[in-house]
Amino acid sequence: MRFASYEHQQQRRVGAVGEDGRLHPVPGERTLAELIAAGALSEAGATALDAHAGPHLSAVRLLPPLQPATVRDFVTFEEHVEGVRRSVDGATGVPDAWYDAPTFYFGNPYAVIGPYDEVPLPPGSNVLDFELEVAAVIGKEGRDLTPEQARDHIVGYTIFNDWSARDLQSREMRVGLGPCKGKDTATTLGPFLVTADELEPYRDADGFLRLALTAEINGEVVGKDLLSNMSWTFEEMTAYASRGAVVRPGDVLGSGTCGNGGCLAELWGVRGTQDPPPLGPGDTVTLTVEGLGTVSNTVTTGPPAVPLPAARRRPRERP
Template sequence: MRIATYLHEGRRCHGIVEDDTVRALPEGTSPVQAAYGTRPVGPPVPLADVRLLAPLEPATLRDFVTFEEHVEGVRRSVDGVGGVPEAWYDAPTFYFTNPYAVIGPYDDVPVPPGSSLLDFELEVAAVIGREGRDLTPERARDHIVGYTILNDWSARDLQSREMQVRLGPCKGKDTAATLGPYLVTADELEPYRDGDGFLRLALTAAVNGEVVGEDLLSNMSWTFEEMAAYASRGTLVRPGDVLGSGTCGNGGCLAELWGVRGEQSPPPLKPGDTVTLTVEGIGTVSNTVVAGADPVPLPTARLRRRERP
């Protein structure tokens, strides 16, 4: 089942996609609820007549980093250091990113204020459908209701500078995160699962129609079930939480290519560039970069006298 969120005749709707049409769900039905079998009630509306939005508004958005090839390339590009940190192999590390920055599959993406090194990131995201805590990977499979494409837009210059403070990226990852085009229920992708439990989906990234990256989702080093188990360790995962796979390798982002090639080729994204990401079994998202706002000036840190009470 493919579940869409869309605008039609001025109304925001959730619906089930059937071929090239969408049928609205009962009023008040969420995309996650629909994934458990709610039937549509509206008449079929051509997809060409609606504007697709992000398939859901996530409660939280955890972005993992599960592709070794990506870590190696980006570390060389951003930090100037080769190899993969030893700690990366311990567990499927993630950071919390901004759920308010989620945009739709065909929305424009503004350049983050103050950035001149904008990049895309090709990812797949799992969506939690049931609440759970301290899950095992085996139990976690029943808590994943579906999947969607994630483009974790990244301001590499801001990210590189702020991560020197030894915290996760903040404004380097704060302007946009594409989700879409649909929430595809987990059962739809079961035929792609390999013998090790990974989803073997073909991934493709293109800039202005030119393919710059291709990979397989099964090159992840942890399964989504293992990621969900780790996310739930000592805390709750709840319906609507989104778990990003992290960026794939072999050109899943520009920074990885910059690290491998030793130069900014292809160049950073600029207004007018269109990034198109395609994931087998899920669909395609395509966003065009537009000019963003200028940063509001702020002072640098004040050196204080460190008075004590």
């Protein structure tokens, strides 16, 4: 099944998406995250699809499928690491430590936007980039899971665009704590939550989901890849996320950016020049993932950065 969160006639609803593109509202006022947490998603979807259809997708404003409690963004595509390191850090190759485990950072759950919402330029940035990813959504709580156990904890998948201010990111990461304001303004989720069973036909012999990924800027294709080029499966990522910690319903785990043009920074690193140029107001980024749909966001002018002083060198007094 496919589920959407949407706004129609000043009301926010959750609906199952019919094959004709019409939304079947789920009874009650629970959010998608609440339905997942209650273990009631499948039942609610089946009930909705059996009932009268509501508005067509074209007549509503699609919202993020869910507001996640946490967002973990992994980096599982080797080709992306190679290109972006060259562009952002000026380094070559892939760090040996990358091969040890599916590394991730925690993103900002409050920055999640819908599949067709506008994206303001982050304050203080002139080098905005997109990142084409797929995210798994956790369906039930687990801790210290094996990859085999983790499969039952993934309720579905959605498209994930990790918008990145590369100039801010490059400067911040020299501190050694990872991205900060470089990743803080917007993360696109959508257009739907597609339940895990819907994607099983795409699973290859090694357990990877073989989905075609396409990135376009202003209608021009700039990147194409396969999701199965990930170096870890979503089940392995979930198991790692749960190691010594708890994953809970509604948690989002991003795949990390695909290769072969999954973001501009990778292309800049490969080509040695900012071609295509950084995103600016009026640019529209459209990402399509086989089996999941399409998201399309337009960049707008953002607010200016509120000025702050540089660090003050203070006397190291002691009590």
